[in-house]
Amino acid sequence: MGLLKVENAAFAYGKKVVFENINFTLQEGEMFCLLGPNGSGKTTLLDSILGLSKLHTGTVWLNKVQMNGLKPMEIAKKMAYVPQMQQRTFPYRVIDMVLMGRTAYTSTFSSPTDEDLHMAAKALSLVGMEGFKECIYTNLSGGEGQLVMIARALTQDAALIIMDEPTAHLDFKHEMMILEKIVQLVKERKKSILMATHFPNHALYFENNGLPTKVAMLKDRHIVAAGAPSKVLSEKTMEEVYGIQSKILSYDGLREQVYQYVIPLKTCSQ
Amino acid sequence: MGRSKYRFLKMIIWTAPFMCIFLSLFIGRYPVDGYTVIKVLSSGMLGKTSGLSPIYDSLILDIRLPRAVLGAVVGGSLAISGGALQGLFRNPLVDAGILGVSSGAAFGAALAILLFRQTFMIYLFAFVFGILAVYLSYQVGKIYHTAANVMLVLGGVVVSSVFSALVSFIKFVADPYDQLPQIVFWLMGSLASSNIAEIKFSVIPMTAGIIGLLAIRWRINVLSMGDKEAQALGVDLTIAKGIVIISTTMATAAAVCVSGTIGWIGLIIPHVGRMLVGNDNKVLLPVSLSLGACFLILIDNMGRIISEGELPLNILTALLGAPFYVYLIKKTKGGGW
Numbered sequence: 145m146g147l148l149k150v151e152n153a154a155f156a157y158g159k160k161v162v163f164e165n166i167n168f169t170l171q172e173g174e175m176f177c178l179l180g181p182n183g184s185g186k187t188t189l190l191d192s193i194l195g196l197s198k199l200h201t202g203t204v205w206l207n208k209v210q211m212n213g214l215k216p217m218e219i220a221k222k223m224a225y226v227p228q229m230q231q232r233t234f235p236y237r238v239i240d241m242v243l244m245g246r247t248a249y250t251s252t253f254s255s256p257t258d259e260d261l262h263m264a265a266k267a268l269s270l271v272g273m274e275g276f277k278e279c280i281y282t283n284l285s286g287g288e289g290q291l292v293m294i295a296r297a298l299t300q301d302a303a304l305i306i307m308d309e310p311t312a313h314l315d316f317k318h319e320m321m322i323l324e325k326i327v328q329l330v331k332e333r334k335k336s337i338l339m340a341t342h343f344p345n346h347a348l349y350f351e352n353n354g355l356p357t358k359v360a361m362l363k364d365r366h367i368v369a370a371g372a373p374s375k376v377l378s379e380k381t382m383e384e385v386y387g388i389q390s391k392i393l394s395y396d397g398l399r400e401q402v403y404q405y406v407i408p409l410k411t412c413s414q
Numbered sequence: 415m416g417r418s419k420y421r422f423l424k425m426i427i428w429t430a431p432f433m434c435i436f437l438s439l440f441i442g443r444y445p446v447d448g449y450t451v452i453k454v455l456s457s458g459m460l461g462k463t464s465g466l467s468p469i470y471d472s473l474i475l476d477i478r479l480p481r482a483v484l485g486a487v488v489g490g491s492l493a494i495s496g497g498a499l500q501g502l503f504r505n506p507l508v509d510a511g512i513l514g515v516s517s518g519a520a521f522g523a524a525l526a527i528l529l530f531r532q533t534f535m536i537y538l539f540a541f542v543f544g545i546l547a548v549y550l551s552y553q554v555g556k557i558y559h560t561a562a563n564v565m566l567v568l569g570g571v572v573v574s575s576v577f578s579a580l581v582s583f584i585k586f587v588a589d590p591y592d593q594l595p596q597i598v599f600w601l602m603g604s605l606a607s608s609n610i611a612e613i614k615f616s617v618i619p620m621t622a623g624i625i626g627l628l629a630i631r632w633r634i635n636v637l638s639m640g641d642k643e644a645q646a647l648g649v650d651l652t653i654a655k656g657i658v659i660i661s662t663t664m665a666t667a668a669a670v671c672v673s674g675t676i677g678w679i680g681l682i683i684p685h686v687g688r689m690l691v692g693n694d695n696k697v698l699l700p701v702s703l704s705l706g707a708c709f710l711i712l713i714d715n716m717g718r719i720i721s722e723g724e725l726p727l728n729i730l731t732a733l734l735g736a737p738f739y740v741y742l743i744k745k746t747k748g749g750g751w
Contacts, residue, residue, distance in 0.1 A: 194646050220648030227643055233504040234638055234693040247636050248648030252657070255632035255696050300647070 146171040147336050148193070148304055153202030155185070155192055162188050163365045166202070168358075170304070170338055175330055175355045177347040177373070178340040180362030181386055186340040187228075189362070190308055193338070195219045206304065220248035224297035226307040229290060229314075235282045238292050242268055245299030260299075267295040270333075271325055287318025294325060298333070305329070307339040311346070327353050344382070344406045347373035352403045361385045374404050387412050423691070427700050431490070431707035435482040439474055441715045443722070446470065455479075476610065484613050485605050485714045486707035488673045489683075491620045491665035493706025494699050496680030497687065498627050501634040501695055502658050503563050510666045510680030513570040513659070517577035518547025519670040524584040524597045536600070537615060537671045544667030547573050548659065563641065602726030603674035605714050616672040623665025624703060630657050631699040638695075678731040679706055682739055689742050709735070 146169040154164035162185040170176045178186050191197040193204050195211060204211040206222050224245070245267070246260040256264075268274050271291040276284065281292060290310055297305050310326070311319040327350065329335045341347070344359075351357040351373045359377065360370040363385045369376045382390040389409045397403040439451050450466060454474045457464040464471055495510040503512065511517065522543025526536040554569035555562070581601075588594045633654050636644050645651055666680070687701040710727070713734060717725040 191642070196642050196645055216645045216650050217648040220646060223646075225643070225646035227646075233506065234501070236635070236693050240635060240694045244636050244639065244647055247633075247644075250632070252633060252650075252654060253629040 146174075147207060148176075148338065149203075149205040150193065151203045151205070153189070153192060153204070154200045155188055155197060156200055161365055163362065164201075165365075166367055168360055168367065168370060170336060170358070171356070172303070172336055173330065173334050173356065174336055175326070175350045175357045176336075176338045177350070177357065177359045178338065178362060179342075179344055179347065179359055179385070182342075184362040185365070186362055187308055190225075190306055190338070190340055194223060194225055194306060217248045220300060220302070222302050223304045223306055224300035224302040226290070226293045226297050226305065226310055228308045228312055229286055229293075232282050235280045237277070238268070238273070238279050238281050238284070239264060239277045241281045241292055242296045242299055245296040245301075248300065263301075264295070264299050267298040268292070270298060271295045285318070287314050287321055290314070290318075290322055291325065294322075294329075298329075303336060305335055305337050307337060309340055309342060311341070311343075323349055326350070327355060330355050344373070344377050348377060348404050348406065352397065352401070377404075377406060382406060382408075383412055420697070423697070424700070427704040430704050431486045431711070434708045434711040435479070435486055438482040438485075438711050438715050439478045442473075442478060442718055444473060446474065450474075480610055480613050481605050481714070482711055484617070484672065485711040487617050487620050487624075488605070488669040488676070489679055489710025490703040490707035491624060491669040492676060492680040493683035493687075493709075494624055494627050494703040495662035495666045497684030497695070497699050497702040498631070498634055498658055498662055499680075500684055501638040502655065503567055504638050504640060505567070506685065507681070508567070509677075510662065511574070511670075511675070512567060513551045513663065514547035514573035514577065515544040515663055515666045516670050516675045517574040517581070518550075519544035519667055520601055520675050521547075521577040521580045521584070523600050523671070523674070524581050524588075527593050527596050527600065528584055528588055533612070534615075537612065540671030541616075541619070541667050543577075544670055545663055547577055548663045548667075552659070599726065600674045601728075603676040603728045603731075604724065604726055605673055605710075606724055612672055616668045619664040619668035623661040623663070623668070626657055626661030627665070627699060628703075630654065630661070632696045634658065634695040634699070673727070676710070676727050676731060678728075678735055679710060682735055683709060686739065686742055689745075 148170040150166055150168050153166040155162045166189065178189065180186050188197060192199045195214065195216065199212065211219060242264040243256050243260060245264065246256045249260065250256055265274070265277065268277060271294050273288065273291050273295060276288065281289065284292065311322050314322065323346065326337060330337060347357055347359040357373055358371065359373045360367045361376065361381060368385060369381050379390055379392055382388055388411050391407045391409060392404055393407050394402050394404045440446060440448070450470055451474060453466060454464045454470050458471070458475045492510045499510065499512055500506050500508045519540040522539035523536050526539035551566065551569035551573045554572055555566035585594060585597055588597060633649060636647055636649050637654055637658070639647070641651055683706045684698065684702045687698050687705055691697045691701050713727055713730045716734065717727060717730050
């Protein structure tokens with residue numbers, strides 16, 4: 145059994161079932177992309193895995209330990225969370241934001257130690273943001289802010305990092321920066337990542353760059369397709385899941401590999 | 415912030431209120447020189463009389479010192495509570511009374527003035543109703559499932575408005591020549607009635623609240639990320655929020671019950687702190703505590719100097735605090751907002 149295993153998960157708001165019968169496994173050092181249209185329940189599924197929303201049925205296992213009912217502190221040592229980009233109220237310094245990754249290792253009535261501070265600084269240089277330590281977080285650009293959030297997740301020292309649309313609202317260059325950083329984390333730091341995204345091309349990008357990548361497509365409360373991105377993401381599944389016509393474009397990349405990307409063309413007539 | 419700079423700041427934070435207390439012993443209608451103050455203080459600490467005129471002993475030890483100490487603890491309580499609640503509710507416009515504690519305490523005091531004649535009952539009622547108001551806000555806030563932050567604040571607004579209406583009602587039925595002025599003056603805030611016994615009654619919950627907030631102050635950074643993120647980072651929300659709410663309620667209720675509702679300090683002092691040292695609550699809360707303590711002592715002394723009848727605190731906190739705040743905004747360019 146893999147690093148993360150989700151077994152028969154179901155969740156509902158009142159009578160409205162968001163998802164049910166969800167099963168998947170994430171291996172160590174693997175990149176797992178969760179795809180699906182708006183409102184398909186990607187964020188809710190991530191929240192339930194993180195223990196922020198309570199599953200109605202089903203079990204989440206991490207490293208053979210059952211997650212349901214564990215204390216937030218224990219969960220936070222095993223999974224780190226990079227949230228969707230959002231407006232922040234207080235202008236904290238970047239280093240203060242990253243230090244919060246040490247919360248699970250700091251008791252309720254104390255503050256982070258010098259060692260924690262050292263770890264936070266190291267995580268910042270890992271994402272290439274060491275020069276921004278004393279800057280005000282709210283003054284950073286969206287891409288820089290996301291890199292700081294990734295540094296915070298690294299400081300949490302967890303086996304699994306869960307990301308919710310880490311490239312939302314970013315321009316082309318900053319989106320690329322984040323994707324490259326994620327590839328580096330999996331390759332060099334041996335991190336396992338579960339990521340919700342709106343872009344099928346993200347999954348293909350990871351696969352093209354040699355990461356062991358899996359994709360699962362969420363639609364109408366179920367996972368309708370799962371597996372390697374190049375196998376799963378076809379013109380047919382694009383139509384089924386997103387209701388769009390598309391072309392799969394492939395070209396020869398480095399090392400005689402075939403790279404694939406999805407080109408969206410137009411919405412299908414209902 | 416560098417290590418040595420932080421140590422220096424720490425020293426200032428903890429000595430400034432004591433300096434203010436000491437200096438305020440000289441201030442008042444009855445002039446006292448430095449030698450007398452030091453003589454009375456030092457012999458008072460040893461438990462002896464100074465050998466000078468007993469008027470000095472009583473003036474300094476029984477009147478000025480308790481009043482200054484009370485000012486420090488009340489000002490500090492309101493400021494640190496305001497800062498902590500701003501962090502918890504992720505809202506810089508929140509003050510110490512956001513969960514209804516001030517209006518609850520005001521109602522308790524007004525009710526006690528109406529029903530009883532002893533000042534002790536005013537303290538007791540103000541304290542109990544202050545805590546009751548927060549409890550009610552909390553219950554209103556969690557009617558629908560969890561006690562989400564917005565629901566808690568709305569609960570506070572609802573409960574505050576009910577208690578404000580009740581205060582108006584009591585003013586309406588109170589005896590206009592005796593009770594009504596007493597209620598109005600109480601609401602304007604004063605440290606005048608403080609004596610040793612009253613201070614002891616109120617300082618214990620205030621100190622407990624302050625200690626609780628100082629202990630959990632770094633966690634407030636994490637709480638200010640919002641419930642979802644804070645929990646994902648490893649915070650037990652029920653425990654952490656509970657400690658913040660209970661501590662601020664104890665400190666504020668006790669502060670309000672002995673000095674009346676003093677506005678402005680819980681809202682603005684934390685912002686002055688933010689401009690001076692930034693938003694990290696690890697540094698900000700102690701700084702707010704110290705600034706609040708010094709500010710209220712200062713205001714109280716000014717009130718005593720300016721007019722013979724002792725200008726109520728609420729008038730001065732706003733009249734003196736507002737220009738100072740505007741000056742700071744100009745000086746620090748708003749401090750990162």
